[in-house]
Every structure is written in C-alpha cells, then in structure tokens.
Amino acid sequence: MPTLRIQPSNHPLSRRGFVTAAAAATVLTLAACSPEAASFQSVDITGANFAKNLRLTDHLGQTRTLGDFKGKIVVIFFGFTQCPDVCPTSMTTMAEVKRLLGERGDLLQVLFITVDPERDTLPLLKDYMAAFDPSFLALRPEPAELKTVAADFKVYFKKVDGKTPTSYTMDHSAGKYIFDTTGSARLYSNYGTEASVIAADIETLLKSR
Numbered sequence: 001m002p003t004l005r006i007q008p009s010n011h012p013l014s015r016r017g018f019v020t021a022a023a024a025a026t027v028l029t030l031a032a033c034s035p036e037a038a039s040f041q042s043v044d045i046t047g048a049n050f051a052k053n054l055r056l057t058d059h060l061g062q063t064r065t066l067g068d069f070k071g072k073i074v075v076i077f078f079g080f081t082q083c084p085d086v087c088p089t090s091m092t093t094m095a096e097v098k099r100l101l102g103e104r105g106d107l108l109q110v111l112f113i114t115v116d117p118e119r120d121t122l123p124l125l126k127d128y129m130a131a132f133d134p135s136f137l138a139l140r141p142e143p144a145e146l147k148t149v150a151a152d153f154k155v156y157f158k159k160v161d162g163k164t165p166t167s168y169t170m171d172h173s174a175g176k177y178i179f180d181t182t183g184s185a186r187l188y189s190n191y192g193t194e195a196s197v198i199a200a201d202i203e204t205l206l207k208s209r
Helices: 012-033 084-105 123-131 144-152 195-207
Strands: 057-058 063-065 073-079 108-116 138-140 157-162 169-172 176-180 186-188
Touching: 012 186, 063 084, 073 195, 084 108, 108 123, 123 138, 176 195, 186 195
Parallel strands: 073 108, 108 138
Antiparallel strands: 057 063, 057 138, 073 176, 157 169, 176 186
C-alpha cells in the first residue's frame, strides 16, 4: 500500500495561516512565562501623565515633595479642616487603613492637601492631623500654588459663599490618589471606598515593589 505523505502547501493562504498559528503559539508561550499583572479594586491609573508635581509646605513648616517619601506608599487627599463630613470620614478611613496594615502601616504616608489655605493655618492643620494619626501630614499651598497643584492632580475645588464672609464652604473632589513606593501614581480610590479595600490594594502594591 502506498505511503501517504503530507506535504506543506505552497499556497500563500496556507503559509500565512501557518505563520499566524506559530506567532500565536509564541505569544501564548511568552504570556505563560510572564508574571501575572497585579489586580486592584481601586481605579488603576498606572502610567498617568498627571499627579506628578508636588512641592508644598507641610504643617511643620517643612517643604515636601513626593521624592521625600520614596520607599513608602503615599495616599493624597484634598480637603479642608472645616469640612463637615467628607473630609473627616476620609481621614478616619485612612487611619483605619493604617491599622489594618499592622506592622506594614509604617510604610504608609497620608498627605492631606488643604483647598482652603485662607482659613487653614499650619497650627490648625497640625491639630487636625493629630486627631486622626500623628504620622499624617497636612500640606498648605498658597492660593496661587493651590491652582497649580489642583490642575496637575485634576482636582476640582470651588469656594461656596455662606451667610458671612468667613462662613463659606468648599466644594472639592473627594477621591484619593495612591502612589507606589517609587513615587508613581498607581491608583485612584473613590470616596466611600471601604478601608479594607484600600488596605488590600496597598498590600498588593507593597508585594510588587
């Protein structure tokens, strides 16, 4: 009985199909060898071309930049001390995040940037941080600096007049930016996100450093 031999076809479509299959197999092989991408519950903004520039005075009178906190996870929140609910709730959440991190809580740095520099003096900001965690730092930009940093972080803020000149309030963005240990913006956590979710995302960032 004659032997049946399968010869590769010289038809262009056949050759193209073989090359495509080989390429697909190569991609699958490389994917299998690549480390699994980190998965987060917060909004992943890795590679963002904003939230990069920060040079402000903290409540101790010291100039701070993101570079000062290399090796730590940095969480930045914009608010003001006379905020009735959103700001204290957010800061209480971050204090709980630090507690949930346990010994790794020392690798967390929370930065509170005031959107109300007219009323938020450095002593007032210091007392405000102490009410949540003494390691948290408040940053106070001058009005011109506030516009610049808010634009860089894509943060909204607006003064809302009250019954008297000093009884105004501030509308502002309420999410939190989370930076990895190299100082790169990685996540955006919406207002109301539970402390356990934020802590889990920070743990993931710490494992991937």
